[in-house]
Amino acid sequence: MFAASPALNPPPPFGEQRVIFHHLNWQAYQQILHALGESRSARLIYDRGTLEITMPLEEHEFYSELIGRFIYFLVSEMGRKIKTMGSTTLDREDLDRGAEPDKAYYIQNQAKVAGKTVDLKQDPPPDLVVEVDITHTDINKLALYANMGVPEFWRYNGRVWRIYQNSGDHYQEVKASPTFPFVPKTKLYEFLAQAQEDEIGAEQTLRQWVNESSPPKP
Numbered sequence: 001m002f003a004a005s006p007a008l009n010p011p012p013p014f015g016e017q018r019v020i021f022h023h024l025n026w027q028a029y030q031q032i033l034h035a036l037g038e039s040r041s042a043r044l045i046y047d048r049g050t051l052e053i054t055m056p057l058e059e060h061e062f063y064s065e066l067i068g069r070f071i072y073f074l075v076s077e078m079g080r081k082i083k084t085m086g087s088t089t090l091d092r093e094d095l096d097r098g099a100e101p102d103k104a105y106y107i108q109n110q111a112k113v114a115g116k117t118v119d120l121k122q123d124p125p126p127d128l129v130v131e132v133d134i135t136h137t138d139i140n141k142l143a144l145y146a147n148m149g150v151p152e153f154w155r156y157n158g159r160v161w162r163i164y165q166n167s168g169d170h171y172q173e174v175k176a177s178p179t180f181p182f183v184p185k186t187k188l189y190e191f192l193a194q195a196q197e198d199e200i201g202a203e204q205t206l207r208q209w210v211n212e213s214s215p216p217k218p
Contacts, residue, residue, distance in 0.1 A: 015060040015134025015158060021051040026093055033089065033098075043087055043100040045139050052139050056102075056132075063156055064102040064132045066195050066202075070188055071105060071128070073203060074180050077210035081110040085118070085126055090148065092120060097144055103130035107179055108151075125149045128179055134158040142171050152178055161188050182214055 024032075029046045036042065043054045056064065068084075075082045085104035092098065104126035106113050113123055129150045131141055134157055145153050146166055153164040153171060163185075164171035165178050177183060187209070194202035 015057055015063075015132065017055040017057065018135065018137065019053045019055075020138050021053075023049055024051050025049070026096055029098065043102070044089070044098070045100060045141070045144070046096075046098040047139050047144050048096045050138065052137060054137075059158065060102075060132050060134055063134075063158065063192065064130070066192055066199070067130055067132070067154070067156060067188070068103045069199075069203065070191050070206065071103070071130070073206050074183065074210060074214075075105075075107060077207050078214050080107060081114070082107050083110050083113055088118070090120060090125070092148055095147055097148065099141075099144060099148070101129045101145075102132050104128070120148075125151075128152045128154065130154045130156070132156050132158075146171050161185055 021032075024046075026046075029044075029051055032051065033044055036044070041056060043056070045052050045054070072082065072084070083106040085106070087100045087102060088104060090099050090101070090104065105128045106118075106124075106126055108127045109124050116123075125148050127150075129145055129152070131154070133141070133155060141155070142153070142164065146169060149166070151166045153166075154177075155162045155164070163174050163177050165174045176185070187206070191202050191206050194205060
């Protein structure tokens with residue numbers, strides 16, 4: 001396993017509150033999804049009969065938001081393009097799976113979905129999905145997103161950042177992001193640690209580092 005030693009304070013015992021439902025079919029999941037509506041902070045993830053509803057707390061939201069900024073700043077300073085999906089519902093009825101990840105992005109395939117509403121029946125899945133799981137989840141998210149065909153999956157538990165690359169129908173943990181191969185894992189830890197005290201300062205430091213360290217812009 002590729003677990004680096006971060007320079008962050010230990011996480012609090014609770015980053016999310018979760019409610020689990022079992023033995024639900026696709027139609028029941030869809031009914032709950034539409035009944036809850038879009039104006040909510042809770043996020044749903046459904047995996048072949050099991051529905052987990054997650055209510056993020058402050059620590060979860062901090063890490064999710066800042067990891068999202070980390071990705072956006074990297075893409076911006078590298079001169080690349082991005083389509084941000086946020087927690088858009090990614091439903092695959094054919095797989096009996098659906099998810100509202102913390103963050104999802106099109107980077108490599110941005111041109112294929114630019115200016116349109118994504119339809120996973122014909123469009124590729126997001127290139128990169130991020131999940132913050134500080135507390136235990138009953139959903140096997142590695143299997144879920146691998147089967148959805150998501151090429152790269154990041155997972156953060158409040159201490160450790162793990163990066164997974166899709167290898168067909170499963171993920172392999174890797175040392176560096178395939179999307180950002182020049183970025184060492186310590187860089188996210190440094191960014192999050194500085195952001196705890198000064199988010200603007202963390203952004204400025206990261207942007208400067210990318211300008212000095214990244215490959216030439218296309």
